[in-house]
Amino acid sequence: MNDKMIKIGITQGDPGGVAYELILKTFEDAHIFELCTPIIYGSSKALAYHRKVLELPGFNLNSISQVENAGTNRLNIINVTDEEMVVEMGKSTPEGLKHADLALNKALQDLESGLIDVLLTAPSVEDPLTTIESQVEKKDESLKIMVSDSLKMAFATDNIPLSEASSSLSVELLKRKIEMLQSVLVHDFMITTPRIAVLSFNPKAGINDKLGKEEEEIILPAIKAASDSRIFCFGPYAADTFFGSDEYLKFDAVLAMYYDQGMIAFRSIASEKGALYTSGLPFIMTAPYHDVSFEKAGKNICSPDSFRDALYLSIDLYRNQKVDYEINQNPLRKQYFERGSDNEKLDLTKEEV
Numbered sequence: 001m002n003d004k005m006i007k008i009g010i011t012q013g014d015p016g017g018v019a020y021e022l023i024l025k026t027f028e029d030a031h032i033f034e035l036c037t038p039i040i041y042g043s044s045k046a047l048a049y050h051r052k053v054l055e056l057p058g059f060n061l062n063s064i065s066q067v068e069n070a071g072t073n074r075l076n077i078i079n080v081t082d083e084e085m086v087v088e089m090g091k092s093t094p095e096g097l098k099h100a101d102l103a104l105n106k107a108l109q110d111l112e113s114g115l116i117d118v119l120l121t122a123p124s125v126e127d128p129l130t131t132i133e134s135q136v137e138k139k140d141e142s143l144k145i146m147v148s149d150s151l152k153m154a155f156a157t158d159n160i161p162l163s164e165a166s167s168s169l170s171v172e173l174l175k176r177k178i179e180m181l182q183s184v185l186v187h188d189f190m191i192t193t194p195r196i197a198v199l200s201f202n203p204k205a206g207i208n209d210k211l212g213k214e215e216e217e218i219i220l221p222a223i224k225a226a227s228d229s230r231i232f233c234f235g236p237y238a239a240d241t242f243f244g245s246d247e248y249l250k251f252d253a254v255l256a257m258y259y260d261q262g263m264i265a266f267r268s269i270a271s272e273k274g275a276l277y278t279s280g281l282p283f284i285m286t287a288p289y290h291d292v293s294f295e296k297a298g299k300n301i302c303s304p305d306s307f308r309d310a311l312y313l314s315i316d317l318y319r320n321q322k323v324d325y326e327i328n329q330n331p332l333r334k335q336y337f338e339r340g341s342d343n344e345k346l347d348l349t350k351e352e353v
Helices: 019-026 030-034 044-054 094-112 128-133 162-168 171-187 203-209 214-228 239-244 259-270 305-329
Strands: 006-011 036-042 061-064 075-079 118-121 143-147 152-155 195-199 232-237 253-256 275-279 284-288 336-338 345-347
Touching: 006 094, 006 305, 019 044, 019 305, 030 036, 036 044, 036 094, 036 305, 044 061, 044 075, 094 118, 094 128, 118 305, 128 284, 143 171, 143 259, 152 171, 152 259, 171 195, 171 214, 171 253, 171 305, 195 214, 195 239, 214 232, 232 239, 239 259, 253 259, 275 305, 284 305
Parallel strands: 006 036, 006 118, 036 075, 061 075, 118 284, 152 253, 195 232, 195 253
Antiparallel strands: 143 152, 143 275, 275 284, 336 345
């Protein structure tokens, strides 16, 4: 396996929020530079301004014009524009959104060119996936997964009003989401036979149709179809008792029916830790689940735990995908035995069916 130093591209997010605080606090730990070469896409002046306001200690910052000039054992930053940028701490501005977009697009260009290995997006008002999906052919193949030490949470529906969640569900959709989650667990997280829990849509799992029919008409058929495809998935489980009794600890991942159902449980369990992994893209992209938090900007009160988890997750995923590729690149041929007598003969000449 190639043990090269992984180059992590980090977008600056919204410069008026807490993104630079998370970045600066994360890289106070010098040991991180032994694992990767971080490259920020943003503004060295904005970073210096945040460091001064937050009264954080200085460290070795390398301002570069291109990825090839990135140095090891230091934080590298590419200025995405020569324009002067006014940072208005604690608020979103058109100028701030413009520079956040410039940083994301520059990072995406370098990803496509193979100059960086993974992408870590800092908190921004705009969802970076919106920009990315416009440049990805198979946008329906992406799946958001929240990851912590004890819980992996995926979502059947996302970024839609709750009133539309039920009508968006179908047997085909849920079966596809379960299949995608299974594939991610096997190939990205190296879990050989993952167990997946599927949550119900209605309270108490829609007992006797009195609380809804989504379980009987959609969720149960999807679970059966996935199980028939040799996927170990179970449910539907009512969310309150499932998480309240720590049932989730018996599974490798959970599929929630809608955003709030999964995120309330995840945030309660992970606290300020955990990260978001958007799977199914042509590259690895992670993010802290920390939002832009304008009300906390400049106050030096944010924990970098979630950002640090997102960074470590991107490194783990990159390494896992490399190993998975090498394992499956030249698989061993199936072995055939001639049976029917006391002397079994191994035959390697037969073609696989």
